[in-house]
Amino acid sequence: MVADANSSRPARRSAALRALLLLCIAFVALTALAANAARAASDHPAQATGDTFAMAREGLARANATEARMRAVPLASASDVRWIPEPVVRRALGDRAPADALPEWAAFVRLEPDGRRRWLRVDTASPDDGPRDGVTRDLFDHAAVAAALSTDAARIDPDRLPIARLEFEDEPGVGSPDGAWPVVFLSIEGNARTLVAPLLLADRADAPPPVRDANAIEARALEEPLRPGSARSRGGTVSTSITFVNRLSRPVRLYWVDQGGDERAYATLEPGATHAQHTYAGHAWIARDLEGNALGHTVGRRTPRSVFIDGAPREAPGRDDAARAPRPRPDRDAPRATPSARSTTNTIALDGGNVVIRDAAGATRFTTTDGVDGDAYVGPVHVSPDGTLALVFKVQTAPTRTITLVESSPKDQVQPKLRTIPYAKPGDPIDRPVPHLFDVAAAREIPIDTALVPNPWSIDRVRWAGDSSRVTFLYNERGHQRLRVVALDVAAPASDAAPVASATARAVVDEHASTFLDYAGKFFLEFLSDDELVWMSERDGWNHLYLVDVSNGPREGAVTRQITKGDWVVRRVLSLDRDARTATLEVGGIHPGQDPYHVHVIRVSLDRDETTILTQGDGTHRVEFAPSGRHYIDTYSRVDLAPVSELRRTSDGSLVATLVRASTDALVAAGWRAPERFVAKGRDGVTDIWGVIWRPIDFDPSKRYAIIENIYAGPQDSFVPKSFAAWHGQRDLAELGYVVVQIDGMGTSNRSKAFHDVCAKNLKDAGFPDRVRWLEAAAKAHPELDLARVGIYGGSAGGQNAMRGLLDFPGTYKVGVADCGCHDNRMDKIWWNELWMGWPVDESYARSSNVVDAAKLEGKLLLIVGEVDNNVDPASTLQVAHALMEAGKDFDLLVLPGVGHGAAESPFGSIKRAEFFLRHLR
Numbered sequence: 001m002v003a004d005a006n007s008s009r010p011a012r013r014s015a016a017l018r019a020l021l022l023l024c025i026a027f028v029a030l031t032a033l034a035a036n037a038a039r040a041a042s043d044h045p046a047q048a049t050g051d052t053f054a055m056a057r058e059g060l061a062r063a064n065a066t067e068a069r070m071r072a073v074p075l076a077s078a079s080d081v082r083w084i085p086e087p088v089v090r091r092a093l094g095d096r097a098p099a100d101a102l103p104e105w106a107a108f109v110r111l112e113p114d115g116r117r118r119w120l121r122v123d124t125a126s127p128d129d130g131p132r133d134g135v136t137r138d139l140f141d142h143a144a145v146a147a148a149l150s151t152d153a154a155r156i157d158p159d160r161l162p163i164a165r166l167e168f169e170d171e172p173g174v175g176s177p178d179g180a181w182p183v184v185f186l187s188i189e190g191n192a193r194t195l196v197a198p199l200l201l202a203d204r205a206d207a208p209p210p211v212r213d214a215n216a217i218e219a220r221a222l223e224e225p226l227r228p229g230s231a232r233s234r235g236g237t238v239s240t241s242i243t244f245v246n247r248l249s250r251p252v253r254l255y256w257v258d259q260g261g262d263e264r265a266y267a268t269l270e271p272g273a274t275h276a277q278h279t280y281a282g283h284a285w286i287a288r289d290l291e292g293n294a295l296g297h298t299v300g301r302r303t304p305r306s307v308f309i310d311g312a313p314r315e316a317p318g319r320d321d322a323a324r325a326p327r328p329r330p331d332r333d334a335p336r337a338t339p340s341a342r343s344t345t346n347t348i349a350l351d352g353g354n355v356v357i358r359d360a361a362g363a364t365r366f367t368t369t370d371g372v373d374g375d376a377y378v379g380p381v382h383v384s385p386d387g388t389l390a391l392v393f394k395v396q397t398a399p400t401r402t403i404t405l406v407e408s409s410p411k412d413q414v415q416p417k418l419r420t421i422p423y424a425k426p427g428d429p430i431d432r433p434v435p436h437l438f439d440v441a442a443a444r445e446i447p448i449d450t451a452l453v454p455n456p457w458s459i460d461r462v463r464w465a466g467d468s469s470r471v472t473f474l475y476n477e478r479g480h481q482r483l484r485v486v487a488l489d490v491a492a493p494a495s496d497a498a499p500v501a502s503a504t505a506r507a508v509v510d511e512h513a514s515t516f517l518d519y520a521g522k523f524f525l526e527f528l529s530d531d532e533l534v535w536m537s538e539r540d541g542w543n544h545l546y547l548v549d550v551s552n553g554p555r556e557g558a559v560t561r562q563i564t565k566g567d568w569v570v571r572r573v574l575s576l577d578r579d580a581r582t583a584t585l586e587v588g589g590i591h592p593g594q595d596p597y598h599v600h601v602i603r604v605s606l607d608r609d610e611t612t613i614l615t616q617g618d619g620t621h622r623v624e625f626a627p628s629g630r631h632y633i634d635t636y637s638r639v640d641l642a643p644v645s646e647l648r649r650t651s652d653g654s655l656v657a658t659l660v661r662a663s664t665d666a667l668v669a670a671g672w673r674a675p676e677r678f679v680a681k682g683r684d685g686v687t688d689i690w691g692v693i694w695r696p697i698d699f700d701p702s703k704r705y706a707i708i709e710n711i712y713a714g715p716q717d718s719f720v721p722k723s724f725a726a727w728h729g730q731r732d733l734a735e736l737g738y739v740v741v742q743i744d745g746m747g748t749s750n751r752s753k754a755f756h757d758v759c760a761k762n763l764k765d766a767g768f769p770d771r772v773r774w775l776e777a778a779a780k781a782h783p784e785l786d787l788a789r790v791g792i793y794g795g796s797a798g799g800q801n802a803m804r805g806l807l808d809f810p811g812t813y814k815v816g817v818a819d820c821g822c823h824d825n826r827m828d829k830i831w832w833n834e835l836w837m838g839w840p841v842d843e844s845y846a847r848s849s850n851v852v853d854a855a856k857l858e859g860k861l862l863l864i865v866g867e868v869d870n871n872v873d874p875a876s877t878l879q880v881a882h883a884l885m886e887a888g889k890d891f892d893l894l895v896l897p898g899v900g901h902g903a904a905e906s907p908f909g910s911i912k913r914a915e916f917f918l919r920h921l922r
Contacts, residue, residue: 691743
């Protein structure tokens with residue numbers, strides 16, 4: 001049947017009219033959009049062209065400018081808090097200084113909201129007219145310093161002195177001509193010039209000497225001995241010198257100790273030699289004999305020093321404090337045979353990888369012959385206090401793996417360079433130290449049972465008892481599931497016919513875990529005496545301290561008492577007071593209701609259930625104790641609370657005075673938005689998981705925002721910021737229009753042992769079940785968070801984590817940027833991975849491998865790596881890239897020439913990371 005053509009004309013006309021109307025509406029809409037785009041392009045040209053790289057570059061530039069603006073906003077705060085050394089206070093008070101209970105003075109900088117700065121001194125007491133705790137006065141004459149700095153062309157405001165830092169000089173004779181005025185050295189910002197300003201004493205009638213140029217002071221050399229122990233260098237820019245004089249009859253080597261504690265050899269002094277060493281104030285130097293034994297250290301000061309090396313002991317060898325005898329205990333009544341009555345003129349040394357014992361005339365009395373290349377005796381030689389015994393380690397050395405890095409674009413040549421670095425990986429053979437004990441007096445080796453040290457990762461912390469009856473050392477077993485403090489008890493020779501001493505090995509402490517022992521982050525061992533030590537352990541499920549009996553009586557190796565206990569953790573031991581039998585500790589989780597990661601400070605008794613909580617404010621705390629320990633300055637803050645600084649008494653933690661309570665009002669007025677602390681339940685529905693949310697400054701709660709998680713789930717610590725900062729790095733991406741979050745999930749540290757153990761042989765977990773629940777709870781509480789658009793980024797272990805989020809939780813994470821990731825733990829450094837993944841290498845390594853699971857990838861992934869990364873083998877990233885290619889997966893790869901670890905934090909890398917999110921997470 002054929003329809004009448006005319007019957008369809010009205011319908012066609014109606015459809016045409018509707019189409020025309022829609023075209024008109026579309027034209028109007030497109031015109032409006034074009035106008036809006038034109039207006040936006042005038043502010044952000046890159047957005048008009050869709051150039052995401054330019055958008056990222058411009059966005060980060062705006063974020064950097066905002067950061068600079070926020071950091072420049074002056075806040076009321078106290079900074080550079082430090083206690084003035086006791087010799088300075090005593091010299092300042094002169095005849096008025098009491099013999100005991102010397103007043104304690106602290107110096108700090110007070111910054112006012114209007115930008116004014118004052119260097120102040122707070123007094124805990126005044127000796128002449130009674131207590132005046134908390135009295136604050138100027139530290140020096142600000143007007144005099146301003147006058148000394150001013151020129152005809154530039155006048156300096158006394159309230160805005162350009163001082164970079166200050167140091168106190170406690171040496172008599174430096175400062176005023178008569179040495180009566182202690183001084184402060186003031187380093188000037190942007191200038192190598194240093195001034196000397198007299199310490200202001202408000203109650204002193206005589207006029208202070210003028211402010212002087214420290215560089216023009218004629219400093220006199222002072223003579224002093226080496227100090228016992230060692231130290232690390234701290235930052236110093238003031239040139240000085242140390243003249244070392246070797247008064248020993250043997251050569252000595254000098255080492256500079258850097259800020260990380262590494263030693264670098266500088267000079268060898270022959271007997272009687274003198275060596276003038278240029279250095280800087282605050283830089284540390286240690287002297288060792290040729291066997292590696294430490295002779296003592298010194299630290300550069302502003303005035304030159306002449307330091308002599310004579311080998312004289314500055315403290316009784318083998319004891320933590322020779323002036324104090326061990327505390328009497330009932331189980332020590334029984335006498336024990338020791339070699340303490342013996343003496344010898346023999347000496348022990350190393351020669352060609354063997355041990356040699358010589359008599360006073362230099363004749364060889366004994367030598368080992370089994371020391372060969374690859375299995376030799378090595379220093380230092382640990383000699384007993386009476387010189388009759390020595391412990392030496394014979395080390396079977398293992399071949400060291402190396403990795404080769406290609407620097408494609410070196411600055412000094414056209415052709416690439418190869419870099420080869422030692423880099424042991426999980427499962428590799430390692431050096432094996434074996435202890436050997438020698439009777440120096442009898443010139444013989446003492447056989448010992450080494451069954452307690454079968455497979456060492458390391459053996460260190462060697463310590464002789466003061467009476468030479470025992471040597472102890474710490475054994476860390478490979479696999480990091482056992483730590484032992486091993487004692488070798490030495491018995492004196494049974495008779496003149498058999499003049500060699502004997503030894504018995506026993507475990508004083510034997511700590512074992514089925515998962516791992518976090519020796520890198522939760523370890524403390526200190527002897528209170530020859531027969532008593534303090535030990536850190538998670539044996540009850542929380543990190544606490546224990547008192548252990550070391551004696552060879554009936555209670556040997558017994559835990560005398562648990563010093564701390566509760567559902568909270570010891571974070572760090574600040575000090576032990578052997579006289580008062582107390583310990584001062586940094587702890588976490590001791591205040592119910594507060595963030596368990598907040599660091600608080602407590603004092604505990606070693607012998608009784610007595611705990612004094614020294615910090616109360618809801619925040620994370622840092623304390624600076626006075627030299628005497630009677631007072632301290634407590635500064636605390638949170639990410640959403642500006643710092644508060646208080647002066648408090650150590651006896652009971654009571655408040656003396658609030659020095660400064662900072663305010664964020666000026667920051668808020670400048671547009672700053674405080675981060676939000678957010679807590680939600682973890683995978684078990686019980687455990688609190690803590691995190692922080694950063695929103696852009698122009699945040700609009702009526703809009704929907706994509707979420708980006710900054711992840712680092714390394715088990716060695718916790719990582720969410722806890723203290724205040726005007727700008728956290730997470731804000732950089734937030735200012736591009738995202739909400740950025742950071743979370744500490746299960747498997748990270750500083751909570752219970754069970755919380756931490758989630759990571760054992762299971763680094764792939766990375767707390768993701770907790771993170772996903774946290775994100776869901778945050779989105780429920782804040783509807784502006786768009787769970788359909790979630791990105792994730794991280795570096796190193798965080799790079800491994802970022803990719804793992806896309807592999808295992810693609811329903812949550814859509815876009816990821818993985819920087820320099822250790823994507824397969826078999827490819828990464830040995831200690832970090834064997835600690836958490838165990839030894840020997842087993843199938844758990846493969847289960848956590850991003851390379852093995854690469855075919856599971858969903859979402860958008862950018863891999864970033866620096867070609868000369870010497871922290872994580874760059875091949876780890878290239879191997880995961882190869883696995884993705886083999887699996888036919890789409891991804892982006894960025895290799896940065898000449899860049900090391902943390903490539904995504906380089907200027908270009910950070911732009912590419914931001915660009916990737918702009919491209920895929922709008």
